[in-house]
Amino acid sequence: MNLDAKIPSGPMAQKWDKHRFDLKLVNPANKRKYEVIVVGSGLAGASAAATLAELGYNVKCFCFQDSPRRAHSIAAQGGINAAKNYQNDGDSVHRLFYDTVKGGDYRSREANVHRLAQVSVNIIDQCAAQGVPFAREYGGLLANRSFGGAQVSRTFYARGQTGQQLLLGAYSSLSRQIGLGKVQMFPRTEMLDVVLVDGHAKGIVVRDMVSGEISRHSAHAVVLATGGYGNAFFLSTNAMGCNVTATFRAYKRGAAFANPCYTQIHPTCIPVSGDHQSKLTLMSESLRNDGRVWVPKSQSVAEKIRKGELKASDVAEGDRDYYLERKYPSFGNLVPRDVASRNTKEACDDGRGVVGSGLGVYLDFEDAIKRLGESAVRERYGNLFDMYEKITGSNAYQNPMTIFPAVHYTMGGLWVDYNLMSNVPGLYVVGEANFSDHGANRLGASALMQGLADGYFVLPYTIGQYLAGVAPDDRTDTNSAEFVGTEETVRAQIDKLLSVKGKRTPTSFHRELGQIIWDECGMARNKTGLEAAIKKIPELRAEFWENLNVPGENGSLNQSLEQAGRVADFLEFGELMCRDALQREESCGGHFREEHQTPEGEAKRDDKNFSFVGAWEYKGENQTPELHKENLVYEEVKMTQRSYK
Amino acid sequence: MDKLMNLKLKVWRQDDADDVGRFEEYQADDISPDMSFLEMLDVVNEGLIGSGKEPIAFDSDCREGICGSCSMVINGTAHGGQKGTTACQLHMRHFSDGMTITIEPWRATAFPVHRDLVVDRTAFDRIQQKGGFISVRTGSVPDANAIPVSKDESDLAMDAAQCIGCGACVAACKNASAMLFVAAKISHLSLVPQGQPERERRALAMVKQMDDEGFGNCTVTGSCEAVCPKEISLDFIARMNREYGRALIKKGTI
Numbered sequence: 001m002n003l004d005a006k007i008p009s010g011p012m013a014q015k016w017d018k019h020r021f022d023l024k025l026v027n028p029a030n031k032r033k034y035e036v037i038v039v040g041s042g043l044a045g046a047s048a049a050a051t052l053a054e055l056g057y058n059v060k061c062f063c064f065q066d067s068p069r070r071a072h073s074i075a076a077q078g079g080i081n082a083a084k085n086y087q088n089d090g091d092s093v094h095r096l097f098y099d100t101v102k103g104g105d106y107r108s109r110e111a112n113v114h115r116l117a118q119v120s121v122n123i124i125d126q127c128a129a130q131g132v133p134f135a136r137e138y139g140g141l142l143a144n145r146s147f148g149g150a151q152v153s154r155t156f157y158a159r160g161q162t163g164q165q166l167l168l169g170a171y172s173s174l175s176r177q178i179g180l181g182k183v184q185m186f187p188r189t190e191m192l193d194v195v196l197v198d199g200h201a202k203g204i205v206v207r208d209m210v211s212g213e214i215s216r217h218s219a220h221a222v223v224l225a226t227g228g229y230g231n232a233f234f235l236s237t238n239a240m241g242c243n244v245t246a247t248f249r250a251y252k253r254g255a256a257f258a259n260p261c262y263t264q265i266h267p268t269c270i271p272v273s274g275d276h277q278s279k280l281t282l283m284s285e286s287l288r289n290d291g292r293v294w295v296p297k298s299q300s301v302a303e304k305i306r307k308g309e310l311k312a313s314d315v316a317e318g319d320r321d322y323y324l325e326r327k328y329p330s331f332g333n334l335v336p337r338d339v340a341s342r343n344t345k346e347a348c349d350d351g352r353g354v355v356g357s358g359l360g361v362y363l364d365f366e367d368a369i370k371r372l373g374e375s376a377v378r379e380r381y382g383n384l385f386d387m388y389e390k391i392t393g394s395n396a397y398q399n400p401m402t403i404f405p406a407v408h409y410t411m412g413g414l415w416v417d418y419n420l421m422s423n424v425p426g427l428y429v430v431g432e433a434n435f436s437d438h439g440a441n442r443l444g445a446s447a448l449m450q451g452l453a454d455g456y457f458v459l460p461y462t463i464g465q466y467l468a469g470v471a472p473d474d475r476t477d478t479n480s481a482e483f484v485g486t487e488e489t490v491r492a493q494i495d496k497l498l499s500v501k502g503k504r505t506p507t508s509f510h511r512e513l514g515q516i517i518w519d520e521c522g523m524a525r526n527k528t529g530l531e532a533a534i535k536k537i538p539e540l541r542a543e544f545w546e547n548l549n550v551p552g553e554n555g556s557l558n559q560s561l562e563q564a565g566r567v568a569d570f571l572e573f574g575e576l577m578c579r580d581a582l583q584r585e586e587s588c589g590g591h592f593r594e595e596h597q598t599p600e601g602e603a604k605r606d607d608k609n610f611s612f613v614g615a616w617e618y619k620g621e622n623q624t625p626e627l628h629k630e631n632l633v634y635e636e637v638k639m640t641q642r643s644y645k
Numbered sequence: 646m647d648k649l650m651n652l653k654l655k656v657w658r659q660d661d662a663d664d665v666g667r668f669e670e671y672q673a674d675d676i677s678p679d680m681s682f683l684e685m686l687d688v689v690n691e692g693l694i695g696s697g698k699e700p701i702a703f704d705s706d707c708r709e710g711i712c713g714s715c716s717m718v719i720n721g722t723a724h725g726g727q728k729g730t731t732a733c734q735l736h737m738r739h740f741s742d743g744m745t746i747t748i749e750p751w752r753a754t755a756f757p758v759h760r761d762l763v764v765d766r767t768a769f770d771r772i773q774q775k776g777g778f779i780s781v782r783t784g785s786v787p788d789a790n791a792i793p794v795s796k797d798e799s800d801l802a803m804d805a806a807q808c809i810g811c812g813a814c815v816a817a818c819k820n821a822s823a824m825l826f827v828a829a830k831i832s833h834l835s836l837v838p839q840g841q842p843e844r845e846r847r848a849l850a851m852v853k854q855m856d857d858e859g860f861g862n863c864t865v866t867g868s869c870e871a872v873c874p875k876e877i878s879l880d881f882i883a884r885m886n887r888e889y890g891r892a893l894i895k896k897g898t899i
Contacts, residue, residue, distance in 0.1 A: 051783040066704060067770050069810055070712040086790060122784070129786035131779045131837045133803040140793025158803060164711055165806060172778035179774035187767065210759050239706040273679040278687055279708045387710070390727075390734050391681075456783045505694045507687070551699045556661060557760040559702055560694060 001256060001617050003630045006417040007111040012636045013094070016115040019418070020461055024468035031056030033472035036463065037204055037219040039191045039246055041068030041174065043167055043448060044431025045225030047455025050173035053182035055460055057467075060217055061174070062186045062206060064241055064562075069171045072227060072239040073451060076163025077284045079147055079155035080127075080448040082120040087144050091152040093117045099150060100446060101637045103336065104411070104439020105589035105605065107259070109613070110634055111418055112436040119457040120449050124156055126456055130169040134158050148285055148444025149334040149644075155445045160284060160383050166448055170455070190562065191246045192490045194222060194253050194427065195476075195483050201427035202476045203483060205490045209562060212555040214494075216478040216487055220470050221426045221463055224250060225455070228410035228432040230263065232570045232577060233522070234514020236407035237269060237282040243566040244573045247414050247433050255422040256615035256628060258435035259412035260573070261581035264442055264590045265523050266408035267340035270391055271360035280406040281391055283363075283384055285444050288333045290368035290377065291401070293344070295352040295361050297321045302352040312354070312362055312400050323347055331644040338441050338590050338603070339644060341405035345523045346601075348404070355402050364400035405523060409447060411438040411590065412580070415615040415630070419462035420454060423615075426466060430454035435613065440589025494554050497564045502547030506564040509544050513537065513567070513574055521578050526594040530582040534575055538622070541571040576616060576625060583627060586610045598641075607639055650676045650742040654689065656701055657749045662757050662765075668747075678738035682725060683708060683715060685737055686748075701748075703762040710734040710874060713809030716816070717762045718749040723813035723872040731811065731874040751812050753821035755859045766812050768858040769826060775854040776847035777830045779839050792838050802836035805829040807875040814869035814877075820861030825869040827855050828885035829877050835888050845892035852889055 008019040026034065034057050038049040041063040049061040065071060083096040097117040101108055124142070128134065135143040135157050147155035158165035177183040188209040195203040195216070203218035226246035230236035251257045268283045296302045297319050304310040323343055325332045333340075344361050347353065353360055369377050374397055378385070385396045392402075413435040414422050420436075421428050431451040438446065476482065516536050520529035544567070552558040587596040587603035588610070596604045613630040652673040659666030673689050680688070683705050690700035706714040715732040719725035725735040740746065748762065756764040808829035815823050831848050834840035840847070863882055870879040 047783075054782045065706060065712070065714065066766055067810065069770070069773075070706055070714055072707060072712070075707045075709055075711050084789070124789045125786045126781075126783060128789035128792070129779065129781045129839055131802075131834050131839045133799050133806050133833065133837065134789075136794055136796045136799045138796050140795055141790045158806075161711065161807065164809075165803075168806065172773070173781075173783070175770065175773040176778040176780060178770075185770075187770075237709075239712065240708060241706050274677050276677060276680045276684045276688055278681070278684050281709050386729075387734070390710075390730060391736065393678075393736065393738050460783070503695075505691055507691060549694055551694055551697065557702055557763060558699075560700060 001423060001615070001628045003256065003415065003423065003615055003628055004417065005109060005630060006419060007109070008418065012110065012114050015111050016118055023461055023465045026464045026468050028056060030472060032058060034058065034467050035060065035219040035475070036221050036223060037062070037217060038223045038225060039204065040071065040225035040227060040431070040433070042071030042073035042225060042227060042431060043170055043451030044455040045071070045223070046167065046170035046174045047452050048223055048225060048430055048459050049183050050170060050177050051456050051460045052463070053177035059177070059183040060186065060219065061183050062189045062191055064188065064190045064209065066188050068174055068185060068187065069168060071167060072242055073167045073448070074164045075239065076448055077160045077282065078286060079145065079157035079162045079445040080123065080166060081147070081154050081443070081445045082124045082156060082449065083117055083154060084121055084124060086142060087153045089152045091154045095152065096120060096154065098637055100437070100443060101439070102642065103441055103443040105441050105603070105642060106439065106607065106611070106634065106637070106639045107588050107632065108439030109436050109632060110636055115458065116437050116450060116453050119453045122457055123449060123452045127166055127169050130172055132158060132165045132169045149331060149336060150443070163448060166452065170452070191226070192249065192565070193486050194250045195486045196253055196424065197476045197480065197482045200425045203478065205487050210557050212558065214487055214490060216483045218476050218478050218483065220467055220475060221428065223428040223430060223459065224414065224433050225430045226433045228413065229260070229573060230407045230410050232514070232574050233407040233518050234510050235272065235277060235280050235518070237266060237280050240279060243569065245566050245569045247429070248569045248573050250414060250422070250424070250427060252618050253424065254618065255424045255427060256415035256617055257412070257576060258415035258613050258615040259580065260577045260616070261521065261584055261591050262411035262440050262589065263407055264337060264409040264411060265341040265405045267337055267344060267405050268363060268403045269406035270388065271355050271402055271404040272357060281387070282406070282408060283388060283401065283403060285337070287363060287381060287384060288340070290380070291333065291363040291365050292322055292367060293324050293333055293340070293361055293363055294320045294322045295347045295354060299351040302354055305354045306356055306358060312364070321352070328644045335644045336441065337444070338592070341523055342592060344405055360402040360404045362400040363403045365396060366400065369397065409442055411435065411440060411442055415613065419465060420459055421462070421466065428459060428463060430459050440591055493565065494561065497548065497550050497561060497568065498554060500545060500548040500550070502549050504547050505549055506560060506567045509540065509548065510567045510570065513540060513571055516540070517574050517577065521581050524592045524594050525581045527582065530578045533578045534582065537571065537575040537578065544568065544571055579625065580614055580616065583614060584610060605641070648742065650678065650737065650740065652676055652740065652743070653745040655745060655747045658701070658761055659758050661760055666758070676737055678736070680737045681708065681733055682719065682735040682737065683733050701762065702760045705733055708733040711809060713811035716751050716764060716812055718751065718816055720747050723751070723816040724874055729874055729876045751816035753815045753860070755821065755823070756812060756815065768860070769810050769812065769823070771858065772823070772827060772851055772854045773830065776843070776850035777834070779834060780843060794837055798836050802833045805832040805836070805877065805881050808877055809875055811874065813872045813874065815860065817868040817872040818861065819866065819868070820864060822863045822869070823855050823860035824863040824882050824885065825873065825877060825879070827851055828881040831888055832881040832884045844888065845895050848885070848888040848892040849896065
């Protein structure tokens with residue numbers, strides 16, 4: 001497998017400019033002769049589809065939601081980073097680049113990250129021009145805040161709904177192109193396979209989720225913008241429909257899957273309330289600016305709280321353990337996400353959790369309310385406190401919130417080169433679906449930045465390099481053997497799902513799989529657990545194909561069938577995650593191997609042996625996949641041990 | 646934990662757009678007050694599948710009140726009647742043991758039913774495609790701080806821009822009017838300086854498409870505002886009417 005990253009030569013700060021000049025161009029008059037498929041309509045997909053259409057390409061865009069406006073980018077709360085230095089506080093492209101590489105625990109590709117930091121400034125310009133109502137100061141200029149422990153204020157935001165406003169901006173550009181006839185939009189349509197012709201991606205096979213009709217679509221290139229795989233855990237902050245199907249099926253067709261073990265567990269989510277739980281809800285990271293995280297010092301006090309015999313307010317100040325402030329005096333409650341999550345897990349494992357299940361800690365605003373007054377706290381976090389009360393029924397002005405970590409984002413994804421093309425020629429991957437920019441841990445407010453950077457400012461240039469080498473008439477007929485054969489594979493899978501006629505629902509399998517992955521490949525992993533998971537998951541998969549119950553038929557709207565197809569892919573993908581976590585005998589970012597920690601219990605990297613991207617090649621059903629390595633070279637950033645003490 | 650509830654559901658079932666549809670009754674037992682309304686439906690659906698029946702189809706995705714997918718009328722009220730709350734954020738603690746709950750899809754000519762509680766809202770997308778945008782190409786834009794925007798107007802634009810496009814306003818309106826939805830987008834874009842060059846075109850084109858899709862007119866009953874999960878103000882409809890009138894005059898149509 002060829003994993004040439006195609007990083008341009010020259011000094012870091014000049015690579016992208018040089019590369020843009022070196023890239024081949026497609027003649028403006030010829031662009032309309034090319035067709036590009038974009039799968040997904042979140043920040044990356046919508047921005048890519050709109051921009052490609054503006055350039056003159058014909059675009060077909062697909063999404064499983066009933067409207068492209070509903071992609072899960074919409075749920076991002078906090079903000080978007082950009083190296084504008086509007087606050088004059090010492091930010092720069094180089095600083096954002098440096099922070100992102102360091103925050104990713106030195107497991108991302110330097111050149112990609114530098115480009116991301118460079119184009120971040122263009123994103124804000126673009127969004128403001130679209131009319132995105134960013135927060136402003138009284139002088140009419142854009143406001144910023146510091147986010148996720150950054151030392152500069154570089155985060156732009158629109159109340160607590162930044163993702164929504166940025167997505168609606170991209171959706172407006174997409175809508176304009178749909179109206180102009182340059183983008184053909186296929187909502188409620190799910191991609192079920194990618195079609196390869198002579199090793200090149202030439203189209204996809206999709207299912208119309210209303211009629212059940214299967215159809216074949218050909219193009220000169222295919223772009224996957226299908227998001228992350230957090231729902232492998234069943235419970236996550238992802239939307240119900242988020243899935244790994246598009247990227248996983250591309251993997252089965254030959255695209256390498258990189259770093260699947262890198263998952264981000266967000267520290268401040270609302271704890272699970274019972275077996276009925278269908279998803280988890282994030283409370284913005286900004287709450288840690290004023291909230292203090294604590295559990296009782298003693299297990300017996302915690303037990304009384306769990307039984308409802310004591311309340312938080314009954315615990316004297318001296319009997320509380322503000323464990324983040326105690327262990328990390330300089331960063332306190334603002335330590336990065338992975339560190340905060342892991343410490344919360346430790347406190348709960350120690351029997352000091354404060355909710356019925358034992359899996360929850362306090363996030364307390366009592367001091368903030370004393371210091372600032374309730375109205376100031378309401379002004380800062382009112383919408384979050386309201387949301388908390390809607391879900392839990394508890395008033396966080398009077399009682400501390402309870403929180404617990406939850407799966408939030410996945411840094412791994414399909415392997416791509418500097419041009420965002422996978423190892424399959426013609427198959428591009430953008431946004432959370434690729435692996436390249438966040439290393440082993442993503443910084444807050446950087447997901448929106450990456451999605452829009454890829455879609456607005458990177459892919460539209462780099463895809464020209466590939467298309468310039470493809471003749472406009474080099475387009476495969478959808479009646480070719482390759483297309484027909486791929487459709488047959490898709491139909492066979494659907495028929496198989498419907499024909500098992502067993503006893504268990506897709507949800508019950510998904511929930512069981514999620515529990516295995518959460519237990520063995522969650523916030524902390526070890527060899528024994530991962531090996532056990534690698535044994536258990538195939539057993540569960542075997543049961544799935546013997547005992548699955550999908551009612552109804554293919555020829556109509558059938559949500560059980562949709563779900564079953566996604567769960568089938570998670571059942572294979574989950575094993576790949578565990579294999580990747582097992583091979584990575586070090587701790588880095590969100591990947592914490594219990595065998596590899598410093599004496600203080602912090603993540604301990606092994607740069608000598610693991611400074612590489614782990615890219616997996618599919619080898620066939622029930623065959624062990626093969627690991628390939630892209631070595632990471634750091635020219636600009638000196639690798640150090642992260643410390644937040 | 647609070648006491649579990651037993652409830653009776655009357656749910657609209659409809660196989661496809663051509664089916665006439667009917668209510669069916671189901672028992673929802675051992676429902677925890679901590680469940681969301683949709684999690685309660687998940688539990689019912691697991692039971693239906695287990696007994697060999699097809700589950701109730703309904704749209705939902707983010708389940709945190711922002712994507713706008715969920716769309717059901719609960720006991721006669723779009724999203725169930727908790728102020729500023731989508732169905733996915735509505736929790737069962739607002740119901741009590743022994744209650745009968747009626748669940749229906751959005752009902753409007755412009756929102757045909759696909760199946761059960763799932764409706765076709767692509768009419769909203771088509772309205773957006775006619776003018777719900779500012780025509781800027783990627784890259785051809787000035788620095789973000791080159792055009793100052795007054796904080797008050799930006800905040801007001803944000804109040805309108807919060808619309809999640811769920812369609813509750815249409816479902817609640819006796820005329821099935823989409824005016825609150827359309828007004829939110831026209832207001833948002835007419836309040837920011839970047840939206841000025843296309844102000845008249847936008848208002849005329851979006852209103853025309855709204856009418857062409859078969860949505861009704863506004864008779865100012867305010868039911869849309871009452872059910873809107875983002876509490877978008879009826880004032881924006883007045884603003885849209887002014888924008889529309891202004892556009893007619895400027896374009897010389899009247």
